[in-house]
Amino acid sequence: MAAARRMVVVGGDAAGMTAASQARRHMGPDELEIVAFERGAFSSYSACGIPYWIGGDVGERDDLIARTPEKHRERGIDLRMHTEVTRVDPDRCRVLTRELPPGGGPSEERWSDFDHLVLATGARPMRPPLPGIDAEGVHGVQSLEDGQALLDALDRAEARRGGPRRAVVVGAGYIGVEMAEALVRRDFEVTVLDQAPQPMTTLDPDMGELVRDAMCDMGMEVVTGAAVTEVETGEDGRARAVVTEETTYPADIVVLGLGVTPETSLAREAGLPLGESGGLLTDLAMRVRGRENIWAGGDCVEVLDLISGRTRHIALGTHANKHGQVIGANIGGGYATFPGVVGTAVSKVCDLEIARTGLLEAQARGVGLRFVTATAEATSRAGYFPGSRPMRVKMLAELGTGRLLGTQIVGREGAGKRVDIAAVALTAGMTVEQMTYLDLGYAPPFSPVWDPVLVAARKATAAVRNAS
Amino acid sequence: MAAARRMVVVGGDAAGMTAASQARRHMGPDELEIVAFERGAFSSYSACGIPYWIGGDVGERDDLIARTPEKHRERGIDLRMHTEVTRVDPDRCRVLTRELPPGGGPSEERWSDFDHLVLATGARPMRPPLPGIDAEGVHGVQSLEDGQALLDALDRAEARRGGPRRAVVVGAGYIGVEMAEALVRRDFEVTVLDQAPQPMTTLDPDMGELVRDAMCDMGMEVVTGAAVTEVETGEDGRARAVVTEETTYPADIVVLGLGVTPETSLAREAGLPLGESGGLLTDLAMRVRGRENIWAGGDCVEVLDLISGRTRHIALGTHANKHGQVIGANIGGGYATFPGVVGTAVSKVCDLEIARTGLLEAQARGVGLRFVTATAEATSRAGYFPGSRPMRVKMLAELGTGRLLGTQIVGREGAGKRVDIAAVALTAGMTVEQMTYLDLGYAPPFSPVWDPVLVAARKATAAVRNAS
Numbered sequence: 027m028a029a030a031r032r033m034v035v036v037g038g039d040a041a042g043m044t045a046a047s048q049a050r051r052h053m054g055p056d057e058l059e060i061v062a063f064e065r066g067a068f069s070s071y072s073a074c075g076i077p078y079w080i081g082g083d084v085g086e087r088d089d090l091i092a093r094t095p096e097k098h099r100e101r102g103i104d105l106r107m108h109t110e111v112t113r114v115d116p117d118r119c120r121v122l123t124r125e126l127p128p129g130g131g132p133s134e135e136r137w138s139d140f141d142h143l144v145l146a147t148g149a150r151p152m153r154p155p156l157p158g159i160d161a162e163g164v165h166g167v168q169s170l171e172d173g174q175a176l177l178d179a180l181d182r183a184e185a186r187r188g189g190p191r192r193a194v195v196v197g198a199g200y201i202g203v204e205m206a207e208a209l210v211r212r213d214f215e216v217t218v219l220d221q222a223p224q225p226m227t228t229l230d231p232d233m234g235e236l237v238r239d240a241m242c243d244m245g246m247e248v249v250t251g252a253a254v255t256e257v258e259t260g261e262d263g264r265a266r267a268v269v270t271e272e273t274t275y276p277a278d279i280v281v282l283g284l285g286v287t288p289e290t291s292l293a294r295e296a297g298l299p300l301g302e303s304g305g306l307l308t309d310l311a312m313r314v315r316g317r318e319n320i321w322a323g324g325d326c327v328e329v330l331d332l333i334s335g336r337t338r339h340i341a342l343g344t345h346a347n348k349h350g351q352v353i354g355a356n357i358g359g360g361y362a363t364f365p366g367v368v369g370t371a372v373s374k375v376c377d378l379e380i381a382r383t384g385l386l387e388a389q390a391r392g393v394g395l396r397f398v399t400a401t402a403e404a405t406s407r408a409g410y411f412p413g414s415r416p417m418r419v420k421m422l423a424e425l426g427t428g429r430l431l432g433t434q435i436v437g438r439e440g441a442g443k444r445v446d447i448a449a450v451a452l453t454a455g456m457t458v459e460q461m462t463y464l465d466l467g468y469a470p471p472f473s474p475v476w477d478p479v480l481v482a483a484r485k486a487t488a489a490v491r492n493a494s
Numbered sequence: 495m496a497a498a499r500r501m502v503v504v505g506g507d508a509a510g511m512t513a514a515s516q517a518r519r520h521m522g523p524d525e526l527e528i529v530a531f532e533r534g535a536f537s538s539y540s541a542c543g544i545p546y547w548i549g550g551d552v553g554e555r556d557d558l559i560a561r562t563p564e565k566h567r568e569r570g571i572d573l574r575m576h577t578e579v580t581r582v583d584p585d586r587c588r589v590l591t592r593e594l595p596p597g598g599g600p601s602e603e604r605w606s607d608f609d610h611l612v613l614a615t616g617a618r619p620m621r622p623p624l625p626g627i628d629a630e631g632v633h634g635v636q637s638l639e640d641g642q643a644l645l646d647a648l649d650r651a652e653a654r655r656g657g658p659r660r661a662v663v664v665g666a667g668y669i670g671v672e673m674a675e676a677l678v679r680r681d682f683e684v685t686v687l688d689q690a691p692q693p694m695t696t697l698d699p700d701m702g703e704l705v706r707d708a709m710c711d712m713g714m715e716v717v718t719g720a721a722v723t724e725v726e727t728g729e730d731g732r733a734r735a736v737v738t739e740e741t742t743y744p745a746d747i748v749v750l751g752l753g754v755t756p757e758t759s760l761a762r763e764a765g766l767p768l769g770e771s772g773g774l775l776t777d778l779a780m781r782v783r784g785r786e787n788i789w790a791g792g793d794c795v796e797v798l799d800l801i802s803g804r805t806r807h808i809a810l811g812t813h814a815n816k817h818g819q820v821i822g823a824n825i826g827g828g829y830a831t832f833p834g835v836v837g838t839a840v841s842k843v844c845d846l847e848i849a850r851t852g853l854l855e856a857q858a859r860g861v862g863l864r865f866v867t868a869t870a871e872a873t874s875r876a877g878y879f880p881g882s883r884p885m886r887v888k889m890l891a892e893l894g895t896g897r898l899l900g901t902q903i904v905g906r907e908g909a910g911k912r913v914d915i916a917a918v919a920l921t922a923g924m925t926v927e928q929m930t931y932l933d934l935g936y937a938p939p940f941s942p943v944w945d946p947v948l949v950a951a952r953k954a955t956a957a958v959r960n961a962s
Contacts, residue, residue, distance in 0.1 A: 040943070075878060075938045083939075089878035200937075343943045344936035351952075365931050372935030381935055408543060410557035440911075443941070446934045447914050453932060454922030463833050464921060466914045467840030467849055468812035469668075470543045471551075473911070475508070475815045484819075 030059045033357055034121055034140035036111045036292070038064025039071065040346035041324025041353070042146030043093065046103045048354020058358070060103045061138065063123055065110035068170045069095050074343050076173040077201070080180070081208030087170055114143065114296040116320055142319050142357045145293055145306060146350070149286035149325035149341045158257030163265035164280045167205060176281065180212055183278045190215050194268045194277040196254055198225035202283030203237070203375045206246050209281070210376070217247040217275050219268065224250055228371060229434050230386050232401070233420055236436040240378040249273075286341050288326045301328035303339040310363040312353045321357065323349025323364075330366035333384050333431060333452060334393045340367060368452040369432075372442040379442035383449040384432030385422060396425040398493045400458075400485035404478035406440030408470035417441040419482035421448075421458060428457035428490040433482070447479045458486035498527045501825055502589055502608035504579045504760070506532025507539065508814035509792025509821070510614030511561065514571045516822020526826070528571045529606065531591055533578040536638045537563050542811050544641040545669070548648070549676030555638055582611065582764040584788055610787050610825045613761055613774060614818070617754035617793035617809045626725030631733035632748045635673060644749065648680055651746045658683050662736045662745040664722055666693035670751030671705070671843045674714055677749070678844070685715040685743050687736065692718055696839060697902050698854050700869070701888055704904040708846040717741075754809050756794045769796035771807040778831040780821045789825065791817025791832075798834035801852050801899060801920060802861040808835060836920040837900075840910040847910035851917040852900030853890060864893040866961045868926075868953035872946035874908030876938035885909040887950035889916075889926060896925035896958040901950070915947045926954035 033049055035042040046060050062069075070093040078084045098105045106123075112135065113122035120139045127133065151166045153159055165176040183191050193209040195202050198220035209216045218225065218241065224234035225241065225248055241248050249270070257280060258267040268275045288305035290298075299307045299315045305328035307315045312327075314320040324346035328337035348364055355362040370383040390397050400421050407414040417437020424431055433448035435441050451461050461483035468475060476484070501517055503510040514528050530537075538561040546552045566573045574591075580603065581590035588605045595601065619634045621627055633644040651659050661677040663670050666688035677684045686693065686709065692702035693709065693716055709716050717738070725748060726735040735744045756773040758766075767775045767783045773796035775783045780795075782788040792814035796805035816832055823830040838851040858865050868889050875882040885905020892899055901916035903909050919929050929951035936943060944952070 072876060072878070072938065072943075074936075075876060078879060078938055083880050084878050342936060344934070344941075344945075347943045348931055365928075367933040370933045370935050372937050372940050374937070374939055379940075383933070383935070408540060410540070410543060410552050411546060412551050442937075443908075443911065443935055444914075446912075446932075446945075447918055449933050449935065450915055450918035450922065450924075453928075454918070454924065456918075456922065460833075460921075463816055464914075465835040465838045465851070465917050466812070467838050467851070467911055467917065468542075468810060469840050469842070469910075470540065470546055471842055472840050472847075473812075475540075475811045477812075477914075 030055065030057055031141040032059045032061065032139060033142045033144065034138060035060070035062035035144040035146060036121065037146035037148055037324070038062050038069035038105055038107070039146065039148055039324070040343050041350040042144055043070045043098060044347050044350025045144045045146065045321070045323065045353040045357070046098070047101065048351050049358040050102055052355065052358025052360055055102045062098070062103060062105045063109045063111050064105065064107050065126055066169060066171070067107060067128065069093065069098060069105060069107070071170055072343060073168060076167050076170070077204035077208045079173055080167070080176060080205065081211040087174060090170065111292060114292050116296050116298065116317060119319065142321065144353055145314070145320065145322040145326060146324045147289045147292060147326045150289045151282060151286050152284040153282060154254070154284070156254060156256055158259050158265060161257055161259045161265045162263060164257055164282065166282050167201060168286065179279055191278045192217070192276055193279040193281060194219060194275050195281045195283050196268065197283035197285065198248065198250070199228060199283065199285050200371065200373045201285065203241070204373060205281045205283050206241065207375045209279070210244065210246060214279065217249060219249050219252040219254060219270060219275070221253050222250060226380060229380065229382055229436070230420065233418070233434045233436050236418060237375065237378065237380055241375055244376050286325065288339055290326050293322070293326070301337045303328060305339040307337060310365065311356050312349050312364055321353045323353050329364070332366040332368050334389060336393065338369070340369065342371070368449055370445060370449040372445055374442065377438050378436070379438060380436055381442045381445035382432070382434040383445050384430065384452050386432060387422065390422055390431050395431060397422045397431050398425060398486065398489040400482055400489045402478060402482040402485050404476070404481045405474055406437065406478070407472060408474050411470045413439065415439050415441070417478055419478050421482045421486040423458040423486045423490050425490070425493055428459055428487065430456055430458050430461060433479070444477070444479055458483045458490060462487055498523065498525055499609040500527045500529065500607060501610045501612065502606060503528070503530035503612040503614060504589065505614035505616055505792070506530050506537035506573055506575070507614065507616055507792070508811050509818040510612055511538045511566060512815050512818025513612045513614065513789070513791065513821040513825070514566070515569065516819050517826040518570055520823065520826025520828055523570045530566070530571055530573045531577045531579050532573065532575050533594055534637060534639065535575060535596065537561065537566060537573060537575070539638055540811060541636060544635050544638070545672035545676045547641055548635070548644055548673065549679040555642060558638065579760060582760050584764050584766065584785060587787065610789065612821055613782070613788065613790040613794060614792045615757045615760060615794045618757045619750060619754050620752040621750060622722070622752070624722060624724055626727050626733060629725055629727045629733045630731060632725055632750065634750050635669060636754065647747055659746045660685070660744055661747040661749060662687060662743050663749045663751050664736065665751035665753065666690070666716065666718070667696060667751065667753050668839065668841045669753065671709070672841060673749045673751050674709065675843045678712060678714060682747065685717065687717050687720040687722060687738060687743070689721050690718060694848060697848070697850055697904070698888065701886070701902045701904050704886060705843065705846065705848055709843055712844050754793065756807055758794050761790070761794070769805045771796060773807040775805060778833065779824050780817050780832055789821045791821050797832070800834040800836050802857060804861065806837070808837065810839070836917050838913060838917040840913055842910065845906050846904070847906060848904055849910045849913035850900070850902045851913050852898065852920045854900060855890065858890055858899050863899060865890045865899050866893060866954065866957040868950055868957045870946060870950040870953050872944070872949045873942055874905065874946070875940060876942050879938045881907065883907050883909070885946055887946050889950045889954040891926040891954045891958050893958070893961055896927050896955065898924055898926050898929060901947070912945070912947055926951045926958060930955055
């Protein structure tokens with residue numbers, strides 16, 4: 027019998043461990059040895075769930091762990107926790123590893139050979155190099171360790187009596203607004219700061235304003251155009267305020283929600299190809315471009331945006347899982363490809379649902395597209411049905427052809443997941459006129475006779491015709 | 495100035511009045527005179543909302559009226575209520591009308607000329623010719639008058655004290671299950687009878703069984719394979735039981751929920767083309783086939799099923815509105831077509847959501863398709879997120895090509911409208927493998943990392959490969 031081939035995975039979260047599991051489904055240990063290195067203490071956890079754990083929706087840290095290291099090992103995956111990969115040697119097909127024993131202690135470097143390497147090193151939160159940014163009381167929310175530290179700090183702040191407790195969230199993107207909700211639910215007075223002129227720059231400004239209005243109605247303070255210059259610390263070294271060019275915002279807790287950047291220092295040192303935003307570039311099978319036996323997926327890669335034709339960095343668990351699936355199938359002797367994304371995202375702040383897919387106006391212009399826009403107000407259910415809630419749907423359609431280019435939705439219950447209709451239509455290259463006659467599910471508890479997405483498509487169709 | 499052309503509409507509900515309104519948007523009264531005849535007392539109302547009015551979700555009858563006759567008249571549509579069209583003379587371009595004054599009284603027949611005729615005569619509920627079927631206490635739920643009569647009867651039954659109140663619903667399709675919910679909410683003991691071996695024959699038997707189980711858990715009695723032979727009446731002439739070949743089911747109230755059949759007697763007498771289920775046949779612009787100036791839409795037509803390639807009768811307000819939109823645009827000098835349907839429907843019984851799109855197994859076989867099926871169990875949100883509810887998703891995919899042929903979903907909150915994803919994919923002719931990588935909205939409150947529809951698509955992809 028031939029010796030088993032060896033698959034080495036760097037990073038024990040969604041992309042890496044899905045790749046490992048999927049490869050194992052295809053091939054038993056006789057055919058394929060699978061070793062995965064994770065420098066942290068947790069594998070296969072949901073980072074996207076952290077704001078809900080902080081806010082109290084999710085009771086236990088372990089609820090966020092989809093599969094423990096033990097479970098992976100039971101399935102024949104040699105997952106080594108607390109082990110960092112410090113170098114990748116693509117030409118000699120080996121990686122250099124170093125154990126990081128939790129309590130410290132001696133750590134030894136070792137080379138580990140691979141036949142297939144999967145880079146799933148994820149992303150790291152952005153942390154601008156400002157005075158005080160690393161002070162105690164300034165929290166990221168990227169890892170379970172971050173989440174636990176923040177929870178402990180919240181408990182301490184709650185234990186300190188007297189006066190309201192104040193939290194400042196830096197960044198009003200997905201993580202920022204989700205953390206704002208979590209902190210409001212923990213009875214903090216919340217201020218959200220963002221350098222941009224609007225919250226949620228993943229939406230067009232007119233739609234982002236709806237988010238600002240709703241957040242203010244929820245009692246949050248939203249300050250845009252706010253350039254943070256410093257985190258002010260007290261005599262104890264703890265953060266006590268966030269300073270912008272104009273004002274100082276006192277804070278018992280500071281949370282950084284500035285988004286993430288691909289963690290690709292290993293790949294860069296190994297000379298692997300990176301895109302404009304620093305993510306690894308792969309082919310459709312999720313192989314690193316130009317490399318036969320190195321694969322990459324998850325938050326460390328750039329993906330093809332099917333609408334703009336460019337690669338983009340989008341850190342999302344759902345993509346990471348799909349990448350892992352594709353990589354595992356290919357290494358395991360099957361065949362799968364990841365065709366790309368259309369840029370769908372959904373989030374919420376309390377009962378406000380926020381969704382987008384495709385391109386924003388500025389993005390469309392930036393890749394040379396000309397378009398019309400249409401915005402519709404409609405309700406989630408038949409207007410007369412209890413629980414019917416308003417939403418606004420905005421569409422971009424290409425001039426002339428009428429092809430859908432993007433959709434944004436802001437509303438209440440029932441708004442967010444409607445973006446899926448547009449996501450599928452975008453993938454299929456439908457025109458807004460074709461969308462007008464889509465046969466969507468209709469019954470009074472579920473939709474008006476014209477689903478909000480269809481209303482927007484109808485208006486966009488008229489806009490295309492008027493502009494032609 | 496040329497004399498205005500004359501558009502005559504038969505039927506004052508969704509299709510007809512949408513056609514009238516849309517034509518009026520395109521053309522003012524100088525160009526187009528619009529006359530609409532409605533034999534009943536209500537225009538533009540939501541028949542689909544009646545079960546929710548009966549059940550108490552919707553407070554007032556008038557909530558179900560989207561636009562009153564007065565509103566239509568204000569917009570320059572000469573809507574004549576209580577006026578029946580008794581004959582259509584296509585060759586001489588005229589219809590014979592008769593007023594039906596609400597209190598009775600003399601009624602005169604008059605010819606009315608048209609340049610364009612819109613047939614929007616709707617559908618009528620099926621009523622098998624059984625002894626007692628027309629007795630007092632046997633209720634349809636097609637019109638607002640039906641609804642009011644049923645509500646009055648429920649109030650009377652509630653006023654009569656002593657012992658539990660029993661309702662028997664004949665028919666376990668959409669209307670039947672929705673009425674079962676309404677009656678449970680009115681504190682009736684509910685028995686649902688259906689001749690078929692399962693409730694919801696709009697689903698495959700395995701999915702229909704889930705509906706049966708859920709209805710039984712809700713305390714309803716569901717009897718299938720039950721052929722009703724008679725409605726037994728008391729000495730007062732009122733219905734007091736429903737008799738099947740095997741048993742007698744005592745009833746204070748009997749509700750008929752047997753579905754509807756196209757109301758096309760006028761069209762039949764006029765020699766217009768009808769399909770197998772008795773619905774008018776139209777072209778893509780919603781013109782009656784072979785007629786230049788006669789149009790038809792809504793519950794009285796058959797529509798092209800894009801997956802089976804056959805025409806079908808599907809009575810749904812959302813289609814009626816679209817048909818009206820298309821007809822009105824075309825008569826008004828614009829251009830629009832209705833491309834067909836994929837057979838999407840969604841409904842609920844209490845908190846059970848039921849949805850389907852595309853073809854069932856039997857339907858697919860019936861049109862010569864060969865296919866594989868896959869069924870997935872998944873949750874509506876991330877498993878750890880509060881309110882995450884299970885659902886079952888079944889997919890049919892064509893053998894060899896892997897093209898999606900149909901999807902059925904039964905679950906709780908968040909299940910029903912997910913069928914839209916499959917409806918768009920069906921319209922676009924996607925394969926289940928293409929669907930696996932759809933970029934759907936993901937965040938823990940909205941979806942697991944693999945949306946339930948994607949899980950089913952992935953399993954269907956494997957089934958297609960295994961069968962090839």
